[in-house]
Every structure is written in C-alpha cells, then in structure tokens.
C-alpha cells in the first residue's frame with residue numbers, strides 16, 4: 001500500500017515532466033485563471049448574477065483533467081465535480097465560451113440552457129454528471145457509477161471532488177463506507193480540495209482530525225494522502241499514483257490537496273484577490289529557474305488566451321436569453337404533470 005504521507009518532489013522532477021508538457025499545463029492554467037477572472041468581472045458588471053469558481057486550484061485541477069480517461073459510458077471515467085472545477089473541464093477540452101454562456105444565462109449555455117448558475121457543468125459526452133449547488137451530494141452519487149464500474153470489465157474509474165468543510169456531512173462518509181465494503185470495493189478516486197475555509201469559517205476551528213486524508217485510516221485497503229496542491233510537480237505525481245492504484249486494484253483512494261483560494265468564497269464575499277500563494281506564479285518561477293522557459297514564452301500565452309477570451313465574450317453578448325415558454329423544458333423526464341401551466345407562466 002502506498003505511504004500515507006507525501007514524499008517531497010525529486011529535484012529533477014521538472015525536467016522529468018519536460019518543457020513541452022509543462023508549457024501545455026501552463027497554458028491550461030492560464031486559460032482557467034483568465035476565465036475565472038472574467039467571470040468575476042461579469043458578475044460585478046451586471047453581465048451575470050453570481051460567481052463561484054476555482055482560481056487558485058489550477059495546479060491540481062489541470063493535471064487531474066489531463067489524466068482522465070475521457071469519453072461517454074461505463075468504460076470511461078465518470079466525474080462528480082463541484083463548482084471549483086473549471087480547470088478540470090478545460091483540461092478535458094471544454095470551451096471557456098460555454099462558461100461565459102452559463103454566467104450570462106443565455107440559451108446557448110450547453111450545461112443548463114441558461115437556467116443554472118456558473119461553474120455548474122453537465123457534459124454527457126465526457127461523463128461529467130451535473131454539478132449540484134447542494135454541497136457534498138456528489139459523494140453519494142459517485143457511489144452509483146462506482147458500483148457500475150466495479151461490476152463492468154473496465155479500467156475506467158469514478159472521480160469525485162469537493163471541499164474540506166463539506167466532509168463534515170454524511171454524504172462524504174457514506175462514500176467512504178460504500179467504497180470500502182469488502183463484498184464490492186469501488187474504484188473511486190475520492191478527492192478533497194482543502195482550501196482551509198468553509199465560506200468564512202476557518203477549517204482549523206472545525207476539524208479534530210489532523211488531515212482530511214486521515215479518514216482513510218479505518219480502511220486498510222484505502223490509501224490516504226495529503227499533498228501540496230499548489231505545486232504542479234507534486235500534484236501531477238500524486239494523481240498519477242492515485243489513478244494507477246484505483247485503475248489497477250479496483251479499490252478507492254483518498255487524496256487531499258491543499259490549495260489557495262485566491263478570490264475568496266464567491267461573489268457574495270466580494271471576490272477580491274487574496275494574498276495567498278499563486279500556483280501559476282510558482283510554476284513560472286520553477287520553469288524559469290531551471291531554464292525550461294522564458295518570461296516571453298509565458299507572456300505569449302497570457303496574451304493569446306486573453307485575446308481568445310475577449311472574442312468569446314463579445315460573441316456571448318449577442319446571444320439570446322431563453323424563451324419564457326421553455327421554462328418547463330427538461331424539468332421532468334416524462335413531461336409535465338397536467339396540473340402545471342404549459343404557457344407563459346405566472
């Protein structure tokens with residue numbers, strides 16, 4: 001069984017991953033960061049109603065998205081995500097414009113047709129199940145796809161992520177119990193991204209356990225590990241190890257990533273920049289110090305991604321809002337009960 005604590009990254013780990021891959025990771029991190037900053041601006045500028053997202057989690061979420069076995073159906077990985085996961089979906093190939101669409105609540109939003117709030121993805125072709133604003137329920141729904149994949153002959157796995165405060169809820173513990181039943185262990189990569197806060201409540205005032213990953217201790221077959229999720233090298237290696245364990249052994253793995261929360265909880269808490277470590281700055285510093293890239297390489301990426309986002313935003317501004325009559329669409333799988341109004345609404 002892998003150790004319960006993280007080993008420090010090897011000194012040459014940057015070079016092992018290689019400049020080309022690191023630059024690709026950097027590009028996706030920049031795309032995610034600029035997207036979130038644009039979404040914040042939209043929420044403050046009347047171009048949307050509410051923002052919640054994941055700036056500060058890119059060094060963990062991009063490697064996660066890049067290591068997914070992407071596709072539709074039981075033979076591909078299933079993702080039960082929460083609202084700070086944009087960098088995961090972007091690394092899988094989602095387009096920033098679709099998040100802008102959901103923020104502006106336009107009818108072209110592919111995730112919810114302009115009906116849900118931002119960073120609530122639903123991507124059937126990538127097995128990304130709809131994100132719930134009710135926290136932690138994703139740990140319960142992940143049991144379902146975990147069971148399907150435990151029964152199927154496949155190397156595909158289920159991934160569930162959420163925050164540290166939510167682990168106080170029963171759904172998280174149901175997931176641990178179900179994933180570890182000796183009669184049918186489940187191939188679930190159980191992730192907790194620990195940013196130290198539950199809205200405005202400090203984690204240190206709430207958690208008697210030292211690490212969230214210590215919840216693995218009662219289950220001898222489930223490794224538990226805590227890593228520095230602001231470090232791209234540590235994140236990449238830990239995810240590789242965890243994915244490989246779950247895919248091969250068809251058993252769960254509990255991974256806790258400590259990250260920054262760079263713009264606070266949401267637009268409700270102001271969404272202003274907070275002086276915590278910035279994983280993109282750390283990556284740029286690490287690459288520059290090792291001669292793997294220059295400041296000009298990074299600037300090119302920032303400029304190109306910003307220009308692409310400008311064009312996408314311009315496009316979304318002229319897209320239509322949903323028709324009023326569409327308000328009942330997709331509410332019930334088999335149509336509306338006869339007691340519901342079918343026209344207009346009141």
Ligand SMILES: Cc1ncc(C[n+]2csc(CCOP(=O)(O)OP(=O)(O)O)c2C)c(N)n1
Nearest residue numbers: 084133134135163164165166195197198199
């Ligand atoms: C069941 C439920 N309880 C409370 C809330 C309100 N709420 C939204 S986010 C949040 C804090 C979640 O903190 P954490 O789990 O650490 O995740 P983070 O937002 O920090 O990533 C709470 C309490 C909710 N959405 N759902």
